[in-house]
Amino acid sequence: MKHEQLGRRILERAFVSLCQLSVFLPLALLFALVLHLAGDAMGRLGWQFLTSYPSRRATQAGILPALVGSFYLVTLTSLLALPIGVGAAVYLEEYGRRGRLSRLIELNIANLAGVPSIIYGLLGLGLFVRALGMGRSLLAGACTLSLLVLPIVILSSREALRAVPHVIREGCYALGATRWQAIRRVVLPMALPGILTAAILSVSRAIGETAPLVVVGALAYVHFLPDGLTSPFTALPIQVYNWVSRPDQDFVADAAAGIVVLLVTMLALNALAIGLRARLERRTY
Amino acid sequence: MLESDTAAERLAADRASLQPTGVDRSRSVAERAVELALLASALVSVVTTLGIVGVLAFETVQFFQRVPLTAFLWDSEWTPLFADKHFGVWPLVAGTVLTSAIAVALALPLGLLAAIYLSEFASSGLRRLLKPSLEVLAGVPTIVYGYFALVFVTPVLQRVIPSLAGFNALSAGIVMGIMIVPMISSLSEDALFAVPIGLREGAWALGADRLATVFRVVVPSALSGILASVILAVSRAIGETMIVAIAAGQQPRLTLDPRVPIETMTAYIVQVSMGDTPTGTLEYNTVFVIGSALFVLTLGMNLLSQRVRRRFWSAA
Numbered sequence: 001m002k003h004e005q006l007g008r009r010i011l012e013r014a015f016v017s018l019c020q021l022s023v024f025l026p027l028a029l030l031f032a033l034v035l036h037l038a039g040d041a042m043g044r045l046g047w048q049f050l051t052s053y054p055s056r057r058a059t060q061a062g063i064l065p066a067l068v069g070s071f072y073l074v075t076l077t078s079l080l081a082l083p084i085g086v087g088a089a090v091y092l093e094e095y096g097r098r099g100r101l102s103r104l105i106e107l108n109i110a111n112l113a114g115v116p117s118i119i120y121g122l123l124g125l126g127l128f129v130r131a132l133g134m135g136r137s138l139l140a141g142a143c144t145l146s147l148l149v150l151p152i153v154i155l156s157s158r159e160a161l162r163a164v165p166h167v168i169r170e171g172c173y174a175l176g177a178t179r180w181q182a183i184r185r186v187v188l189p190m191a192l193p194g195i196l197t198a199a200i201l202s203v204s205r206a207i208g209e210t211a212p213l214v215v216v217g218a219l220a221y222v223h224f225l226p227d228g229l230t231s232p233f234t235a236l237p238i239q240v241y242n243w244v245s246r247p248d249q250d251f252v253a254d255a256a257a258g259i260v261v262l263l264v265t266m267l268a269l270n271a272l273a274i275g276l277r278a279r280l281e282r283r284t285y
Numbered sequence: 286m287l288e289s290d291t292a293a294e295r296l297a298a299d300r301a302s303l304q305p306t307g308v309d310r311s312r313s314v315a316e317r318a319v320e321l322a323l324l325a326s327a328l329v330s331v332v333t334t335l336g337i338v339g340v341l342a343f344e345t346v347q348f349f350q351r352v353p354l355t356a357f358l359w360d361s362e363w364t365p366l367f368a369d370k371h372f373g374v375w376p377l378v379a380g381t382v383l384t385s386a387i388a389v390a391l392a393l394p395l396g397l398l399a400a401i402y403l404s405e406f407a408s409s410g411l412r413r414l415l416k417p418s419l420e421v422l423a424g425v426p427t428i429v430y431g432y433f434a435l436v437f438v439t440p441v442l443q444r445v446i447p448s449l450a451g452f453n454a455l456s457a458g459i460v461m462g463i464m465i466v467p468m469i470s471s472l473s474e475d476a477l478f479a480v481p482i483g484l485r486e487g488a489w490a491l492g493a494d495r496l497a498t499v500f501r502v503v504v505p506s507a508l509s510g511i512l513a514s515v516i517l518a519v520s521r522a523i524g525e526t527m528i529v530a531i532a533a534g535q536q537p538r539l540t541l542d543p544r545v546p547i548e549t550m551t552a553y554i555v556q557v558s559m560g561d562t563p564t565g566t567l568e569y570n571t572v573f574v575i576g577s578a579l580f581v582l583t584l585g586m587n588l589l590s591q592r593v594r595r596r597f598w599s600a601a
Contacts, residue, residue, distance in 0.1 A: 019402030022395045026466045033433045087326030109330050114587035116524025122576040126340030147333050180319045208426025211526035215558045237428045
């Protein structure tokens with residue numbers, strides 16, 4: 001009896017240790033990845049790297065066009081995706097509740113969220129680049145990324161709107177406000193922290209996307225800065241992909257440095273989102 | 286006659302008093318316009334779906350007007366970019382199945398054990414810390430994982446398996462597995478955590494120890510929720526692009542050997558896109574055909590996952 005209990009105890013301990021290992025192994029690999037990256041990137045990171053154009057010589061190459069391209073791309077994507085996404089969320093939460101049409105739209109959004117990003121690239125290629133004649137331009141890239149992040153914007157904005165208590169709306173109506181007045185003056189401002197978080201999350205997703213931009217036709221070797229919506233472009237992950245796929249070992253360091261810039265940007269955005277959220281949530285109504 | 290006249294007049298007067306004034310009417314018009322604008326934003330997502338289906342269907346039909354379906358399904362080679370063109374889709378499917386299978390074989394035990402730990406054994410403080418930490422793994426851009434697979438994992442594995450090629454399915458699959466761990470761990474943990482505490486207490490009352498309770502009661506109760514998370518993870522692995530494009534190679538071949546270069550469906554699309562393929566050519570069409578197959582495959586799995594998941598939550 002005693003032996004059996006002891007055996008069980010040991011078995012349980014062993015199982016829990018195995019479970020702990022399963023949690024920490026992926027995290028340890030992530031840590032290894034970051035360390036390895038930092039080691040590879042160390043020699044290349046610097047002002048010269050940020051302000052130079054790509055070059056055939058690995059030690060003189062830089063990411064200026066990619067950085068500027070990503071900045072334009074993400075700005076345009078936000079301008080397109082945020083109004084549409086928040087508008088859709090407001091419709092689904094405040095107007096179309098329980099209707100047949102909104103159920104169809106909801107189902108559709110849930111499925112879109114699971115479509116592989118490269119399929120959005122094919123949509124962008126067929127629709128924006130060819131059918132609408134935008135060519136392989138900054139605008140086509142931004143339109144494609146907007147459609148890609150739209151489900152994220154809608155889903156998280158809806159969550160933010162849902163967190164606003166219903167009595168607040170009823171209070172507005174009791175004061176004679178119309179539905180839109182209540183939404184614009186009261187509900188949206190209250191949901192703002194959540195919506196901002198949604199915005200920043202979607203932007204940070206858009207920055208890291210590679211596959212759809214490859215398909216839409218971002219260039220791998222760009223020696224100029226984009227000068228308008230119709231300009232050809234490159235982006236940070238595209239430049240990294242170009243460097244990774246070269247056999248020359250020196251370019252690997254460039255790729256690592258590019259990745260570090262990408263990850264630091266994403267980290268900064270996420271920190272901003274958390275900070276903004278905490279600040280706005282402290283406001284009382 | 287006279288009476289009904291006055292009745293009608295009264296009714297008309299009532300109606301007139303109920304008519305909105307000028308201000309009210311313009312206000313209700315504005316309200317209506319706002320609602321329509323918002324509806325239009327919501328419909329963008331429907332148009333997106335129609336756009337995807339339309340673009341893929343259009344190019345796929347064009348492809349099959351030039352290449353018979355039998356050549357697509359019964360040929361064992363995929364060489365549309367060579368002079369001697371073959372259009373058998375199976376080498377690409379084999380590449381996708383191989384990398385996804387490796388990924389899931391790694392992510393399933395890791396993710397499930399992590400979920401059991403977080404839900405059944407970890408303190409709530411640890412759980413609040415570890416769950417989001419694991420989810421960071423899913424937020425890392427896939428290009429970063431691709432770099433990791435090619436530059437770090439492959440050289441390490443080559444020390445153990447000398448016959449491993451520089452591009453191979455094994456490294457790509459392993460790294461992809463790490464990426465999808467949080468999909469399985471988070472969603473499975475939700476399902477495990479939702480199992481009512483009463484079921485556990487019942488098992489303990491019957492003398493079951495914690496392990497028996499977990500494996501005989503909690504996991505079986507959450508099985509459909511766990512299954513849904515796994516299906517979703519598989520779908521994500523099938524659609525994953527950059528890791529396999531960077532680390533698994535660009536040689537379509539009908540093999541299940543994880544040591545040699547292969548090509549997945551997604552990697553083929555990238556390969557063609559990186560080259561200068563003129564629009565309207567047969568090579569251009571092939572990209573959309575593969576895209577269609579990918580879309581149908583992942584959509585089917587996502588729908589299945591939703592169905593299984595709904596069954597779990599309605600039973601819980």
